[in-house]
Amino acid sequence: xxxxxxxxxxxxxxxxxxxxxxxxxRPAIAASQDPSVEAYLFLADYHALIKxxxxxxxxxxxxxxxxxxxxxGLDPQQTHFYRQSDIPEITELSWVLACSxxxxxxxxxxxxKAAVQAxxxxxxxxxxxxxxxLFSYPILMAADxxxxxxxxxxxxxxxxxxVEMARDIAQRFNHHYGETFTLPEAEVDDHVAVLQGLDxxxxxxxxxxxxxxFGTPRQLQKSINKIKTNLLEPGERKDPQDSTxxxxxxxxxxxxxxxxMAQAFAEGIGWGEAKKQLFERVNDELAPAREEYGRLMxxxxxxxxILQHGAERLRAKSTALLDMVRRAVGLRTYx
Numbered sequence: 001x002x003x004x005x006x007x008x009x010x011x012x013x014x015x016x017x018x019x020x021x022x023x024x025x026r027p028a029i030a031a032s033q034d035p036s037v038e039a040y041l042f043l044a045d046y047h048a049l050i051k052x053x054x055x056x057x058x059x060x061x062x063x064x065x066x067x068x069x070x071x072x073g074l075d076p077q078q079t080h081f082y083r084q085s086d087i088p089e090i091t092e093l094s095w096v097l098a099c100s101x102x103x104x105x106x107x108x109x110x111x112x113k114a115a116v117q118a119x120x121x122x123x124x125x126x127x128x129x130x131x132x133x134l135f136s137y138p139i140l141m142a143a144d145x146x147x148x149x150x151x152x153x154x155x156x157x158x159x160x161x162x163v164e165m166a167r168d169i170a171q172r173f174n175h176h177y178g179e180t181f182t183l184p185e186a187e188v189d190d191h192v193a194v195l196q197g198l199d200x201x202x203x204x205x206x207x208x209x210x211x212x213x214f215g216t217p218r219q220l221q222k223s224i225n226k227i228k229t230n231l232l233e234p235g236e237r238k239d240p241q242d243s244t245x246x247x248x249x250x251x252x253x254x255x256x257x258x259x260x261m262a263q264a265f266a267e268g269i270g271w272g273e274a275k276k277q278l279f280e281r282v283n284d285e286l287a288p289a290r291e292e293y294g295r296l297m298x299x300x301x302x303x304x305x306i307l308q309h310g311a312e313r314l315r316a317k318s319t320a321l322l323d324m325v326r327r328a329v330g331l332r333t334y335x
Contacts, residue, residue, distance in 0.1 A: 005149065005150045005151045006040065007184075008039075009041075009084070010043055012044065012047075012058060012065055013058070014061055015061065016212075017210035017211055017212055018211040018212075018282070019195040019211075023156070025068065025072055027154070027189065029073050031154070039079045039080065040079075040150060041080065042080075042081070043083045043307070045062050045085050046140060048061065048062075050134050050137060064297070067303060069081070072289050080310060080314055082314055084144065086308065087311055089318035090143050090318070093143040093321075094140045097146070097173065100172055100173050100176060101172065102168075105168060105169070109137065110161055112137075138165040142165065142166035142169045145163070151185065155186050156188070157190075167184055180325060195248055195251060196247055198227050200244055211224065213286065214286070214289070220283055224279045225275055237265070237266055237267075238265045238266075238268065240261070245274050245275060246261060248282070249261050249278050253281060261274075
């Protein structure tokens with residue numbers, strides 16, 4: 001059977017929330033169970049250093065994210081599950097790629113351009129507060145992808161540029177040094193839900209409008225109760241297409257449950273009752289994983305052993321690829 005190498009990275013900043021679960025974790029775990037897929041899932045802890053310089057927060061986030069994926073059903077034997085910083089070949093490859101990647105390509109990266117524009121708007125120097133980590137972020141991301149010659153990288157539409165840049169960097173290297181890298185493709189699934197947060201905007205740590213994935217049931221209920229709604233009273237017809245409550249419901253409900261709730265909206269269900277039902281539905285799905293998450297967080301040695309084993313399984317592959325790269329660019333032993 002022909003297998004497709006599919007790679008997904010998770011930046012270790014912040015605590016996982018419902019939007020992460022619906023938009024990335026749940027579909028990635030489902031895809032990893034496909035026998036035709038060779039799945040690579042990694043904790044992008046080097047990338048986290050660009051966004052967060054608090055070492056305790058980075059370390060805590062890494063543990064939380066590892067425990068989250070495992071609690072939700074990721075099989076570390078069936079999937080390559082590892083920590084970016086445990087594969088030193090990634091950072092060495094990043095430097096080699098930096099020596100051939102075009103600066104002009106980096107200038108066009110969305111994150112860098114946005115930072116420059118924000119400085120211009122504030123009347124600051126264009127490069128104020130911009131680190132080389134932020135500027136060269138796409139090169140490290142390319143190394144993440146190319147070290148295992150991934151075929152496909154699932155991303156949202158706002159992240160397609162990252163994969164396109166990795167592809168450009170790989171093409172440039174192949175042109176100079178010979179066919180070395182597989183050219184990756186972005187895989188966009190428009191059917192994956194993008195959840196709205198408490199304030200109606202996209203659920204994001206940046207907006208502070210998230211619903212934490214593995215808080216206590218009481219914390220989950222309080223968060224759901226904070227979801228912004230309009231002033232329509234019980235008995236008044238409500239538009240499900242204009243409701244964060246209904247949107248989150250649809251991310252957890254099956255087709256018959258969606259139809260039932262849509263009918264309830266048409267009949268004027270009260271917001272309190274709708275939120276109560278939403279809490280019960282979400283809590284039912286998360287409760288078994290919440291217990292396993294708590295067990296894993298209480299046993300960091302088990303988490304560490306799983307990640308170390310994942311890295312050890314891959315080191316032969318990353319070392320072989322880097323040996324080929326070294327020979328290609330002339331970093332050879334004197335034989």
